[in-house]
Amino acid sequence: MRTARHHKRTGVGATMLQHILREAERRTYRRFSLETGSQDHFLPARSLLCILRLSGLRPVWAVCR
Numbered sequence: 001m002r003t004a005r006h007h008k009r010t011g012v013g014a015t016m017l018q019h020i021l022r023e024a025e026r027r028t029y030r031r032f033s034l035e036t037g038s039q040d041h042f043l044p045a046r047s048l049l050c051i052l053r054l055s056g057l058r059p060v061w062a063v064c065r
Contacts, residue, residue: 008044034049
């Protein structure tokens, strides 16, 4: 998922991800996978996962502490 430059830091990414998660729950998905990189340019994505309390995902756990 990428956010257009002029929409960054406006909540668009969080809104989209929350919508996707609600839809997965509505469809009773038993598994939902997200992937992000560990390089510095992925920090905004990892931070978003922390903000949305998705820190149980092992790759981002250290970032959320």
